Amino acid sequence: EAQVTQNPRYLITVTGKKLTVTCSQNMNHEYMSWYRQDPGLGLRQIYYSMNVEVTDKGDVPEGYKVSRKEKRNFPLILESPSPNQTSLYFCASRDRGYEQYFGPGTRLTVT
Amino acid sequence: AQSVSQHNHHVILSEAASLELGCNYSYGGTVNLFWYVQYPGQHLQLLLKYFSGDPLVKGIKGFEAEFIKSKFSFNLRKPSVQWSDTAEYFCAFRPGGYQKVTFGIGTKLQVIP
Numbered sequence: 001e002a003q004v005t006q007n008p009r010y011l012i013t014v015t016g017k018k019l020t021v022t023c024s025q026n027m028n029h030e031y032m033s034w035y036r037q038d039p040g041l042g043l044r045q046i047y048y049s050m051n052v053e054v055t056d057k058g059d060v061p062e063g064y065k066v067s068r069k070e071k072r073n074f075p076l077i078l079e080s081p082s083p084n085q086t087s088l089y090f091c092a093s094r095d096r097g098y099e100q101y102f103g104p105g106t107r108l109t110v111t
Numbered sequence: 112a113q114s115v116s117q118h119n120h121h122v123i124l125s126e127a128a129s130l131e132l133g134c135n136y137s138y139g140g141t142v143n144l145f146w147y148v149q150y151p152g153q154h155l156q157l158l159l160k161y162f163s164g165d166p167l168v169k170g171i172k173g174f175e176a177e178f179i180k181s182k183f184s185f186n187l188r189k190p191s192v193q194w195s196d197t198a199e200y201f202c203a204f205r206p207g208g209y210q211k212v213t214f215g216i217g218t219k220l221q222v223i224p
Contacts, residue, residue: 031210035214040120040216041216042201042214042215042216042217043155043201043214043217044214045211048210048211050210058211090154090155092155094212097160097162098143098145098160098205098212099145099157099160100147100155100157100212102154102155102156103154104153104154105154
């Protein structure tokens with residue numbers, strides 16, 4: 001089954017404790033991205049990757065890092081999380097027709 | 112700057128009512144347009160998309176959208192909504208020649224039985 005998976009689905013952490021949210025897709029898509037969803041702000045792109053070892057900033061990259069060492073994986077790293085990063089995070093991969101396939105989401109709470 | 116706006120942030124309808132959700136984009140060239148739906152507690156799924164050709168696009172679950180180039184609009188419609196259509200709807204667009212897809216802030220639709 002074609003899908004995008006994310007882990008963990010829910011995470012509560014404390015300020016400053018490094019965390020990684022994993023994302024994996026099995027559709028051989030080259031393009032992947034991370035979004036955060038906040039009430040009243042919709043989806044905002046954090047980072048995207050055009051292919052292995054090619055990443056770039058989206059609209060709200062501050063406080064986040066990504067890496068793309070393999071085509072299928074695109075982890076999101078928060079080196080020092082802060083409360084303003086409390087949000088719902090979605091990973092997505094995209095086919096050549098620009099249709100995006102979203103993961104199930106990760107609800108992150110930073111206290 | 113390229114942007115997409117959704118005019119209605121929260122819509123409440125009774126079952127069987129007709130639906131139209133507005134979406135406008137700002138870009139002068141060719142565009143690809145999308146509508147995504149997010150059911151409560153779930154991830155976003157594609158409802159329909161427009162790339163070229165017939166400006167009236169039909170999607171899943173009885174939804175359709177019309178691309179009106181002169182109005183920079185891509186409004187979503189459904190003749191008769193059901194309770195199961197309760198969800199948040201996002202318009203998105205990609206300017207031609209660019210990789211990035213920009214999403215609107217979403218419209219929450221609540222359908223009352």
